[in-house]
Amino acid sequence: MGQANDVDYADLHDPNAEYTMRELSSETMGVTAKRGGGRDVEITDVQTTMIDGNFPWTLVRIYTDAGIVGTGEAYWGAGVPELIERMKPFVIGENPLDIDRLYEHLVQKMSGEGSVEGVTVTAIAGIEVALHDLAGKILEVPAYQLLGGKYRDRMRVYCDCHTEEEADPEACADEARRVVDDLGYDALKFDLDVPSGFEKDRANRHLRPGEVRHKAEIVEAVTEEVKDEADVAFDCHWTFSGGSGKRLAEEIEEYDVWWLEDPVPPENLEVQEEVTKSTSTPITVGENRYRVTEERRLIENQAVDIVAPDMPKVGGMRETRKIADVANQYYIPVAMHNVSSPIATMASAHVGAAIPNALAVEYHSYELGWWEDLVEEDVIEDGYIEIPEEPGLGLTLDLDAVADHVVEGDWVFDEA
16 A cells, blocks of 8 residues: 655755756845845745646646745646655745746756756746746736737637547548537647557557558548638657658648648657658657757757647746747747646747747647636637736636646645
8 A cells, every 4th residue: 555655855855956066046146136116026935736637737836925926837747746846945035037047047956857858847847937927927017028029919729639539530520620610710630640440560650551541531531621711730649650750741741731740759850850851741849859959959950840849848938939939040930739727828828929930829628628717717719819918927727626626635725
């Protein structure tokens, strides 16, 4: 039988964190000047709550001595709350307006625990998003203003679509028609890594001819159904070999495909580059890369036609902005992968508003009837997110709704 976890993660011993030449705390850096205009604020606490949605979302809340709180979200997954608890001592007493320095401070402090990529980056991103919400409230400006202003008043949303018969081309086409007509979306995505009945071996990543034909039939059925009414992307979830990825991309070149997403595993950049350059089908990659350093390699090698960072996974709002800036130098658009609650979804929309090359933000919870109940405001209307003019992210958590859907064994963080 398992035992209760009483570990104090904030008090774990790590010599790398306790001694680093690149110590970026306000005390070490000498950032002690008093700030006027209500900007002399200190962080007093950081708390998390996990929501049992179609993914286990980790919400993050930062508290201050001014009574103002900021709410953010990390990418979902195990270990994130513990890592955020681990980092709490590094931000207590700091001014939340120093977002960039605090982000780099956490990256440095957590370098021994994997802040180059993976779940540690995700945890840092959750704090970073909450800092943007908090800073916006302190300064009384919307979060997009902290990223340089906006290019658009609303952000296009693409709906990740599913049906009980995902392998049936006609069922997919019918769902595309329903989502366009009844839900008002003009941008969709469907999965192609679905059983075809022709599989012989699930491990070797190879697509047999019948499998390629089957996936092309799904593409044909959906794109022909909606034609110019909606853009349609197709996701492979990094499943296939390089050769199979190339054959699939070539097979669907004749159809109006918005993009083909993650046809091959993410680790080998050379294979990804070869697949992308072998076809006229637009290839989208990015959700499994971390920070601008990894996304930059995809972009500079032109191994991607559309880059798809997941904002709370890749490193946060400013890091996504940095990725978009690099992509813009190569005239590459940004379509943000997103499987989040309304909090990170809206944060991604703020980023999209602030960058010139934004295409859309994903919505992955249209089958979850209570997704929007988590906040008091409307989020998605007719396939678009109106960018709030309220301070911070412009959302107010409904803590009663949060309590209704909290992961078993977790608790709801404190009110403001």
